[in-house]
Amino acid sequence: MLIGAFHAFGIVRMGLPPFIITLATLTSLRGIGLLITNGSTISITNDAFTTFSRADFLGIPSLFWMVIVVAIPAYVFLHLSRFGRYLFAVGSNSEAARLSGVNVNRTIYLAYILSSTCAAFVGLLLASRIGIGNATQAEGWELQAIASSVIGGTSLFGAVGSVHGPLLGAFILATINNGANLLNVNSFWQRIITGLLIIVIVYFDQLRRRGRGDGRLPATGPQQASERRMKAVVCSEPGRLALVARSGPEAPPPGSVRLAVSRVGICGTDYHIFEGKHPFLEYPRVMGHEISARVIEGGPGTRLAPGTLVVVNPYLSCGECIACRKGKPNCCTAIRVLGVHTDGAFCEEIVMPEQNLYPAEGLSPEAAAAVEFLAIGAHAVRRSAAGRGVRSLVIGAGPIGLGTAVFSRIAGHDVRLLDTSEERLAFATEKLGFSPGILAGDDAALAQATGGDGFDVVFDATGNAQSMERAFGHVAHGGTLVFVSVVKEEIRFSDPEFHKREMTLVASRNATREDFDHVIQSLAAGLVPIEALVTHRTTLEDLVRDLPRWVHDKSGLVKAVVAVSAG
Amino acid sequence: MSVETVESAGPTPKKGVSILFGLTLVGLLVVLWLLLGLATNAFWTPNNISNLLRQGAMTAILAVGQTFVIITAGIDLSVGAVVGFTSVIVAWLLAAGFRSGSRSSRRWRSAC
Numbered sequence: 191m192l193i194g195a196f197h198a199f200g201i202v203r204m205g206l207p208p209f210i211i212t213l214a215t216l217t218s219l220r221g222i223g224l225l226i227t228n229g230s231t232i233s234i235t236n237d238a239f240t241t242f243s244r245a246d247f248l249g250i251p252s253l254f255w256m257v258i259v260v261a262i263p264a265y266v267f268l269h270l271s272r273f274g275r276y277l278f279a280v281g282s283n284s285e286a287a288r289l290s291g292v293n294v295n296r297t298i299y300l301a302y303i304l305s306s307t308c309a310a311f312v313g314l315l316l317a318s319r320i321g322i323g324n325a326t327q328a329e330g331w332e333l334q335a336i337a338s339s340v341i342g343g344t345s346l347f348g349a350v351g352s353v354h355g356p357l358l359g360a361f362i363l364a365t366i367n368n369g370a371n372l373l374n375v376n377s378f379w380q381r382i383i384t385g386l387l388i389i390v391i392v393y394f395d396q397l398r399r400r401g402r403g404d405g406r407l408p409a410t411g412p413q414q415a416s417e418r419r420m421k422a423v424v425c426s427e428p429g430r431l432a433l434v435a436r437s438g439p440e441a442p443p444p445g446s447v448r449l450a451v452s453r454v455g456i457c458g459t460d461y462h463i464f465e466g467k468h469p470f471l472e473y474p475r476v477m478g479h480e481i482s483a484r485v486i487e488g489g490p491g492t493r494l495a496p497g498t499l500v501v502v503n504p505y506l507s508c509g510e511c512i513a514c515r516k517g518k519p520n521c522c523t524a525i526r527v528l529g530v531h532t533d534g535a536f537c538e539e540i541v542m543p544e545q546n547l548y549p550a551e552g553l554s555p556e557a558a559a560a561v562e563f564l565a566i567g568a569h570a571v572r573r574s575a576a577g578r579g580v581r582s583l584v585i586g587a588g589p590i591g592l593g594t595a596v597f598s599r600i601a602g603h604d605v606r607l608l609d610t611s612e613e614r615l616a617f618a619t620e621k622l623g624f625s626p627g628i629l630a631g632d633d634a635a636l637a638q639a640t641g642g643d644g645f646d647v648v649f650d651a652t653g654n655a656q657s658m659e660r661a662f663g664h665v666a667h668g669g670t671l672v673f674v675s676v677v678k679e680e681i682r683f684s685d686p687e688f689h690k691r692e693m694t695l696v697a698s699r700n701a702t703r704e705d706f707d708h709v710i711q712s713l714a715a716g717l718v719p720i721e722a723l724v725t726h727r728t729t730l731e732d733l734v735r736d737l738p739r740w741v742h743d744k745s746g747l748v749k750a751v752v753a754v755s756a757g
Numbered sequence: 758m759s760v761e762t763v764e765s766a767g768p769t770p771k772k773g774v775s776i777l778f779g780l781t782l783v784g785l786l787v788v789l790w791l792l793l794g795l796a797t798n799a800f801w802t803p804n805n806i807s808n809l810l811r812q813g814a815m816t817a818i819l820a821v822g823q824t825f826v827i828i829t830a831g832i833d834l835s836v837g838a839v840v841g842f843t844s845v846i847v848a849w850l851l852a853a854g855f856r857s858g859s860r861s862s863r864r865w866r867s868a869c
Contacts, residue, residue, distance in 0.1 A: 215835040219842040232848035239851060251807045253814040264821045268828075281830040301825040302833060308822025309836040312815045313843025319811065323848025324841060331819060331837035338820035339827055343778050348830025356820035358782040364813030365786065369793040372800055 216332070223325025232323040240321045253315060257357065260308065265353040275491070277301060279443035281348030286541050287443055288532070293508070330381065337384050338363050340391050347395070349443075363387075422537030423733050426474040428466025431734045439541040442489035446543050451535045451754040452499065453559035455480030458588065458653075459530060461741050471530065478536040479504035479529035482550060482558030484757050492544045499757075500547040501561040501710060502535070504528035505700055520569070520700035527700075536733065538754060548706050552714035556751055560720055563749070564709045565701035567593030567651075570674040571601050572705060573698040576647045578602030583645040583664055586652035586675065587614040587627065589749050592723065594649045594674055595624060597709075600717050603647065606639050608664075617748070621722040630657075636664065644669060644691075655679045662687060670694040726750035815840075 226232075234240055247255055268274040276297045279287035288294045312331075317323055340346060341362055342355025363384065370380050420438040425431055442448045460477045462468045481502035485494045494500065506526045507519035514522050528534045528542075550558035567590060576582065580603050584595040587609040595618065598605045607618050607627040615627030628635045639645075644666035650658050653675040662683045665671050671693060688695075712718050725748045728736040733752050740747055793800040819836050826833045 212832065212834040216838040219835065219838040223838075223842045223845040226845050226849060232845065232852055234848050234851050251810050251814070254810040257814045257817045260818045260821055264825075268825070277825060277828045281828045284830075298829055298831065301829045301831065304825045305822035305833045305836060306839055308818050309839035310843045312818050312836075313840040314847055315815060315818075316840055317844035317847040319815075320844075323845035325845050326841060327844055328837045328840035331816065331840055332823075332834045333837075334816045335819035335823040335836050336827070336832070338816050339824045342782065342820065342824070344824050344827045346827060346832070348828060351824045351828040352779070353821055353824065354779055355782065356824045357817045358779065358786060360817035360820045361809075361813040362782065362786050362789065364809055364816060365789045365793065368805070368809045368812060369789065369796070369800065372793065372797045372805070 220325055227323065227325055234317060234321045234323065239318055242318050253319070256311075256315060260311070261353055261357055268351075268353050273297070273300060275444045278349050278351075279446070281350075282443045283349075283440045286439055286446070292443075333384060333388070334360075334363060337388050340388055340395075345395050346392055420538035421730055422476050423730060424474045424476055424536075425464055428464065428473070429738075431464065431737060433731060433734050436537070438539045442487065442492075442541045444490040445492060445545075446489045446541050447492050447494055447547060448486045448488075448539060448541050449483035449500070449502070449547075450486050450539055450757065451478075451537065452482045452484055452555040452757055454478040454482075454535045454752045454754060455559045455563060456737065456740070456750040456752065457563060458590070460737070463530070464737060465741060468530070475529075476533035476536050477529045478534035478752070479527055480559050480562040481528070481535040481540075482553075482555045482561075483535070483540065483547075484755075485547075486539070488544065494544060494547060494549070499550045499553070499555060499558060501550045501553075501558045501706060502528070502540075502542055503546040503548065503701075503703065503706055504534070504562060506532070506543075506546070518702065520702045525700070535754070536730065536752065538730075548703070548710060550710060553710065555757065556724060556753075557713050557718075557720045558710075559751055560718075560723065560749065561706055561709045561713065562701070563589055564593040564597070564713075564718065565705040566590050566674065566698075567595070568597040568709050568712075569701035569705040570594050570649055570651075570672050570698035571597040571603075572708075573696050574647045574649070574670050574672050576601065576603060576670060580604070580646035581640055581643075581666075582606070582647040582649065583608060583639075584649045584651060585609070585657055585661055585664075586650065586654075587611070587618050588651065589723070590674060591649070591651035592618060592622065592748065594651055596622070596718055597712070598647070598649070599624070600712055606645070608636070613745070617746075622719050640666065643667075646670070647672065649674050651675050653677060655681050659683060662693070665691055665693050667691045668693075670696060672696045672698050674698050722748075724749050724751050728752055730754050 242252060268277065276287070276292045279292050280294050280297045284294050313328070316327060320327070338359035339351070339356040340359070342352065342357065342359030344351035344356060366383060367380050370377070370383075419435045422434055422436050423431055424434050439448055457480055459468065459479070463471055463475060463477050481504060483500055483502055485496050485498045485500060487496060488494055504527050505520060505522070506528065507514050507522035508524040509519070511523040513519065519525075526532055528540075529536075550561070571594060578601065582598045582603040582605050584591050584598060584605060585608045587595075587607050591607070591609070595605050595607055606625055607615060608630060609615050609627060610630040612629060615629065618624045619626055628639060645664055646666050646669045648661050648664045648669070649672045650661045651674040652658070655677045658673060658677065658681050661671055667690070669691065673696070709718075713720060725746055726740065728750065730752060736750070740750060790800070799805060819840070823833055823836060
């Protein structure tokens, strides 16, 4: 197992080709083995150990039972478990697998560890069978193993294989060797036959792939460049956007779906990435995470029909950490957001895990692209746990604040908005039908709004530390403060003020499927004034010109949407 | 949009192919056995069959392990050496005192 881990380490961390590192181990291990044995062999005198391999059980050699012992868990692992699917996904297209939330490095570790563990197990059986430890034993068995696997239908190009195939392959090979022995064919011929078999089978494998027009070549394959091209807008470095043609995603791995991007909303985060204000971001980056899209094709095991309009949940969670185990993938410890940590949807096609796609029944493509940013607000309202009839205050009338206000209203709250901009407050009143807003600093109006009681729920969506600190003072006794937006700085508050209110302080991060569903239903029911919220529209081609403009000129801008395709 | 250039094949019926392929392999194996049975009297003897099963067993287990790696588009050339190396370690451990009284399961664990 250690050896397997070492191989994976060399491949994953040091970037060595698998061929080289395992070849290096081959010769080193033989050397170490010869050192231990001083160049000779160690004989085994333990009878119980050596008789095991000669024993029969139910008339079948115990060694063959060992095959069954290995094959059943291997079958379950490869064909029925999540990790098996990951193996195929990595072999099919490791980049797409990574984008779909598969931990590629860990999957590679797993594969090599399993291979070495199987080999160690065989070493044990071999020692039992021949009764000696000999470092030069099993010479050429790696080729036998590869040949068996390939005869059994495993493709050396990755992503195709089974457990029963290699088993049959191994016995076919054993039969050929056995027959050759019985017929007194020189054992050297057996090796030649094995070699020729590999060449012939790999050749046919290649023909089959070409015949199918299957594009699944290694990720760096030269043919890939001539595959489908797609347009994408890339932020190559802060302040630079470029429309480029790049190769589109390949066939989706199992459990994932290839999508034609329909509409993408532009988020504050996208402007921050463009301006270089995002703290942890690697350029170049394709941005865009507020996505609606249509299904082109599903990978094996998926159910979404081609043509279905879906909302894309851009949060890729690990599925294993403490938060994911609690059913809170929105605050996964290893969360990755499409368009931030990995390339997003300012392009024509993406591949996503099916579990991140929610059918957008009854929604327009544009409304479906608004679901993600509205879900942030819906999540914040759900986090507040406030019932109908309470008085709520939303600080910050930007897109997230307005979304929060809309869902606060849908939850039956009496909503007021507070902002520094009269223009934004007027927009909320005139276009979205909210009660007159309160201008920041107008403490009299603020106090008057609740008769001096304070608000039962206060949402801060400003992304401003000072505002967050002041927000404590707006909360009624027994009320709740929800921080929707996040800041880098520390914030301070007075404990007596906090305590005497017995205030609940809640952080709200991202959103979960429940929130997405709630937003989709609310949109379909016409409860969200989506036509008013989308104020600006552009296309992928014009985005290069429009996005830099909107960074500086946000007058009248609430939500801008990029129309990537007509559908 | 380049959607129209997409092959209309949809998800390839891989499951079906693989079952058909498996049957072909079984067929090939049976044909080999029949041919060898015709070619030599020594083939269909209990001794030879169990010998064949033993011989194939080790390769089979190696091949299953190897398959995991090949599926990820990698290759593991070290398995033969790992087999030899493990046999040395096992023999060494047995010689060094795991000789008597130790249950086989414990030996296995120490070898892996």
